[in-house]
Amino acid sequence: MATTEPSAAPRPPDAGAAPLLEVDDLHVEFRTRDGVAKAVNGVSYTLSEGETLAVLGESGSGKSVTAQAIMGILDTPPGYVTGGAVRFRGQDLLQLPEEERRAYRGRSVAMIFQDALSSLNPVFPVGWQIAEMFRVHEGLSKKDARARTVDLMDQVRIPAARERVNDYPHQFSGGMRQRIMIAMSIALDPDVLIADEPTTALDVTVQAQIMNLLADLQRERNMGMILITHDLGVVADVADTIEVMYSGRIMEQASVHDIYGAPAHPYTEGLLRSIPRVDLKGQELSAIKGLPPNLSRIPEGCEFRPRCPYAQQICHDTRPPLLEIAPGRFSACHFAQEVLEGDFDNAEQ
């Protein structure tokens, strides 16, 4: 096991060759009184510098849990990582002792949460909370940390940053609070930024501003960004690659262009059909029938089978693995090719 100084910026020996962030066959389960809920079941993806990876899925699909496992902020108990690896430039973070792992948080991998009001500490001024990053990680003096904080608040476009450093979270609007979260997360110039539904709690107009800000910051700093969302509209403009998660597993992985052009999984297809569209105004909005499976009792065979319009006997018998169906395109469907080509009727008989 490679060990690094906890205080120095962690850089394992083979930093050059390894991908920026690699999640490899990750398994997470929640052990509750009512049984074991398998929240993440073999998720793998890689993220490189400057790439934006969107993780899509309904509530309970395991997208946030995956992110928490990457950050090492899973609530344990009841949550446990039961298998797999999370490699940052080749270093498996899951194997590190807590104190060494802590050095990666905020500095190498940072995270933005959905609800900025509850995610910011209500009893400390926002400036204090941002400055804490510099003071604890870099040992800066109060004065220097404060100067950097004001600077940072300017960068995330908070008006009158100098006057507002000593204000408390409840004194800001929702959009401004999310900007403070963002400022805090990029304070140490992390290589990877995980944004867990960063705009879900915001008004539509503010959503766009925040997404633009994130996109700009990512471009300037060449960060790898994991954007967790259930909003396909948000994804289209900013993401490079999309992972569609369902029931703790990746159903489809492809570039944004490919997925929006022609989905290769019935679940993705259903998601895309459920986006409200101006040209279909007045018509009934299409929804995926049924509910996501109970994670304590994931069905045999394909997880999506009970809700899938194309389900066959084979879907009942065998769980489809995630296979490459075209260069750079992966789908976990027995009939991926048929769905992709839109001629599903041929597969039916």
Place this chain on the structure above:
Amino acid sequence: MGRYVIRRLLQMIPVVIGTTFIIYTMVWALPGDPFAGKCGDRACPPAYISMMTAEYNLDEPLLVQYGLYMVDLMQGNFGETFRGTEIVNELLQRYPTTVQLAVIAIVFELVIGIAAGVVAGLRRGGFIDNLVLVSTLVVVSIPVFVIGLVAQIVVGVQLGWLPVTYDGTVYSLILPGFVLGSLSLAYVARLMRTNLVENLRSDYVRTATAKGMPQKRVIGVHTLRNSLIPVVTFIGADFGNLLGGAIVTEGIFNIPGVGNMIFRGIRDREGATVTAAVTILVLVFLLVNLFVDLLYAALDPRIRYE
């Protein structure tokens, strides 16, 4: 903020008038003759009774009596006890002891209560957690006089660590202080534990961890500060209560505090004594409460008084 304080101070005037009126009426309206048994075995001579009746305006209607009494009180004249000592002197003599006792009780609550709550909350479900939960339940269920007597027998007599009764020194107030604070100590421990456990699961604590803060800082700064807010306000309000004297604890440990004075005042129908003492207590209680509200705002920036 300043306006808020002034408003609160002005609000105290009707409260003080109302409480003193109720107390005054109740004490003097009690059936029976206040001068019965004041002169030994014989009935009091008519001259004494008429003198005392004039002295305390007892032949006037109740409202007039009360009015005259309040006029005196406003001028700083607390009146005399039936025995002729100045009530203000007796209060001045007894109040320091009550304050000392209250402070000792509060220190126990603060130190042991908070420490027990934090340790229990951090090791939820562990041995210490269960120990704290069970022992606080026991303390809450037992009447204070039982705790007092057991403490006297065990700590005072058998172990001989502390004096059994009050001997005029602060040292001898430690045991009664502990007994007096024990009930609130149990509540503080439980309140602290619950708050800590709840806050440890909160989003901002998760954020602090995600920021790469050391565990000590996540708990010691981010979690503790929030968890202490309700505990500190509880302790503050409790201090206001304790400054009102503790009749049972003072009785068990033979402490000449305010509680004892009020108890005897009620027993002997010393209307003036009871009313004077209660007026002071009400004032102290109101002031402590105002202070607690201001403290609350200082601890939690979300609370602002206009």
